[in-house]
Amino acid sequence: MSSKNNVLAMLGVAATNLVATQTAAIEVAEEFQFGLRHHSYEEEGLPESLGGSTDRYDINVNQFSIISPLSEKFDIALTYQHEKMSGASPWYTIMGADEKPVQIMSGASIEDKRTDASAKVRYVLGVSSFALTAAVSDEDDYKSESFGVGYVRESVDKLSTWSFSADVSNDDINPVDADIYTTRPNTEQSKRSTSALISYSHILNKNTLLQVGAGYSKKTGFLSDPYKMVIANLALIGDSRPSRRYAKTLSSRLRYFVDASDSALHFDYRYYHDSWKIKSHTLSFAWYQNLPMNFQLVPSVRLYSQSESFFYDVFYSDVRADGFYSTDYRLSEYGATTYGLKVIKAFDNWSITLSADKYSSGGSTGFASESIENPALLDFKLVSLGFDLHF
């Protein structure tokens, strides 16, 4: 190839990259995109339980997504998700022999369905975009409606991006079988959530992208779990939590492209702290390795540790002055590890994705050092299959 042709070829590459970069920037969706996923989620059974079942939840989920341009300045994103779940759920703990807590599970397998849907309309104006989102979630005993706004602004040189978003959610809770179980509220309960998030991303160099963010959320109303119970002062009472919860997050996400191996490395970290005195650290790492024939292999690992809420206990020997009680394992001190592997095969205008994840938790995993581990701590497997189409 002559030197003139080399220069033309380089300019061609540069122009292609410029166009592609602009495509990745704030622009209205140019293509119709359709995505479908089927998820199979399976919790590992408990080794022991008094009464009820040791089986826990199995959930099958079908998830759909559509993104479509509406005009030169508007696009729309629609999502729909349907879950079908069955299994038993942890109820309360008792103190067994040798001071070891034993989990009591719900008496029979629970069958439930959940449907959620969302619509997001986006308006693009120059280097900015504005978005409005509405979402609903519907179950037999729980209904939620949420509304959100978003604003994204890119710098003129397209090296950095500011994003702001905020939302509000109103939820109604109507526990089933409240006439049978007197610990459950027999009138409709409500919960209100608001949250806001700000993030800043910057292209540090030709291989590295960094995003940092800060979030705040506030929940008020009925924040207890109506189906969980606690033995306190020799009486079985309902799970009882404060009616307010404020949470802050700090997060960062780093993307680094390795030219030598044609792969991308993802590092994510989140710090979380809330008014129930729970602190957590979440560290994720993923390696996107490109392979011949448009295959991509993505091994990943996620490490999670949290401290316990100020009112949690695995078993209550004494009465609490504030009246808050919960033996929910999710409020205990523990750590968890997720190992994942994903395979993606891309074709001309569609791709297929298969992934598997294994989650295991323990009272002494990661930063956690719980002296008496909650017996309901969770292990699960998640297998997902899906495809994406664009035209």
Place this chain on the structure above:
Amino acid sequence: MKKILLVVCLGFLSGCVSTVEPWERGRFTKNEMQLEPDQMGAAFKRHVYFSKEASSGGTSTAGGGCGCN
């Protein structure tokens, strides 16, 4: 100690930052370099972790609740 750590981090980041011309940004158009290459998978996992752990948020607003948490 925190100030020293901050200075070290800023020093590290300033060493990483360089002017990136438009024709050098091709890597950022690759799907694997997006913050969320698989938005559907990421959204579902957020929902799972929101249901099974005490903490949530950080990369998106809270959205609606569900009976799972």
